[in-house]
Amino acid sequence: MLIALAVAAIVQAATFSDVAPVRAQPLVGSITRPAVAALRGRTTAPAPVSSEIVPPGRQSVRVPILMYHYIRVNPDPRDKVGFNLSVTPADFTQQMDWLAQHGYHPVDFDDLRGYLMGHANLPSRPVVLTFDDGYRDMYTTAFPVLRAHGFKAVSYVVSGFVGSPSSVTVDQVQQMNANGIEIGAHTVSHADLTRISPAERHREVFDSKASLEALLGHPVLDFCYPSGRVDDAVVREVEAAGFETATTTQPGVLHSAGDRFTWTRVRVGGGEPLDQFVANLGQSEPTEVVQQPRPRLTPDRGGLRQLPVTFPLRPPPAALAEAPATTELIP
Ligand SMILES: [Zn+2]
Numbered sequence: 397m398l399i400a401l402a403v404a405a406i407v408q409a410a411t412f413s414d415v416a417p418v419r420a421q422p423l424v425g426s427i428t429r430p431a432v433a434a435l436r437g438r439t440t441a442p443a444p445v446s447s448e449i450v451p452p453g454r455q456s457v458r459v460p461i462l463m464y465h466y467i468r469v470n471p472d473p474r475d476k477v478g479f480n481l482s483v484t485p486a487d488f489t490q491q492m493d494w495l496a497q498h499g500y501h502p503v504d505f506d507d508l509r510g511y512l513m514g515h516a517n518l519p520s521r522p523v524v525l526t527f528d529d530g531y532r533d534m535y536t537t538a539f540p541v542l543r544a545h546g547f548k549a550v551s552y553v554v555s556g557f558v559g560s561p562s563s564v565t566v567d568q569v570q571q572m573n574a575n576g577i578e579i580g581a582h583t584v585s586h587a588d589l590t591r592i593s594p595a596e597r598h599r600e601v602f603d604s605k606a607s608l609e610a611l612l613g614h615p616v617l618d619f620c621y622p623s624g625r626v627d628d629a630v631v632r633e634v635e636a637a638g639f640e641t642a643t644t645t646q647p648g649v650l651h652s653a654g655d656r657f658t659w660t661r662v663r664v665g666g667g668e669p670l671d672q673f674v675a676n677l678g679q680s681e682p683t684e685v686v687q688q689p690r691p692r693l694t695p696d697r698g699g700l701r702q703l704p705v706t707f708p709l710r711p712p713p714a715a716l717a718e719a720p721a722t723t724e725l726i727p
Pocket residue numbers: 528529582586621622623
């Protein structure tokens with residue numbers, strides 16, 4: 397039975413993509429130990445606990461991918477573009493507090509890819525926090541707030557800007573990568589990929605990946621189109637480079653493996669009232685309460701802690717198999 401589940405998981409992963417995720421948690425080891433203890437009739441296994449999760453097997457899931465840029469007080473009141481891209485540290489802290497108080501669980505693209513490949517569950521009320529462009533305040537202002545909340549996030553870094561006065565440094569990128577922040581690529585020079593030559597497009601996409609991977613020492617699998625500018629040729633280039641997902645600036649919260657190169661996001665604008673922020677998250681993905689072995693906390697790659705994957709793969713109830721698409725778009 398366990399072997400069959402493990403084989404099913406491997407087959408499912410193999411059909412999703414020929415590029416394996418590097419940090420996905422193996423399913424087999426985590427379900428074997430409690431099951432073996434039960435077979436031997438031992439009473440030392442800890443009692444199961446109830447957990448609320450998004451169960452495996454859904455083709456599409458509602459996971460708001462929030463889009464931030466600067467976390468700062470906009471320095472020039474006349475700069476309307478800068479204002480709209482700047483969430484103040486006070487507002488940002490309030491938003492993170494609200495997410496924590498209302499049971500939201502920030503996940504990263506490793507988690508979302510893992511779910512859609514059938515490797516892992518998602519926690520209840522999953523949300524992805526993305527920060528575009530790799531501005532210095534991502535490290536100096538957002539990162540400490542995220543750490544204080546124990547939140548994962550994703551930083552889309554423009555590789556050619558690393559080390560410039562307004563951007564993160566090499567050391568800062570490495571520190572974030574080691575402490576719960578997934579680093580994604582955002583081209584070499586923030587070029588509009590739909591308006592440059594094929595050769596330039598190739599360089600912007602491939603070189604940004606190679607340069608971040610050299611800096612981090614592991615594959616970089618997630619991409620973000622500068623200014624949301626994308627067409628079919630750009631998608632093909634990003635896929636050919638070996639990326640596994642890419643995000644746009646189009647609004648929406650419903651995501652599947654099939655549209656993983658055009659995942660939509662939820663913009664968080666400067667001066668946005670908290671009730672607007674909350675409304676933009678939309679309806680949460682339905683959850684199920686499951687019994688699973690008492691979780692043993694294990695160190696995450698960055699010192700943050702996360703729950704191990706402990707449930708068996710099984711088909712979802714028919715009623716929950718696919719959420720209706722009618723409320724996908726956010727006004
Ligand atoms: Zn950008």
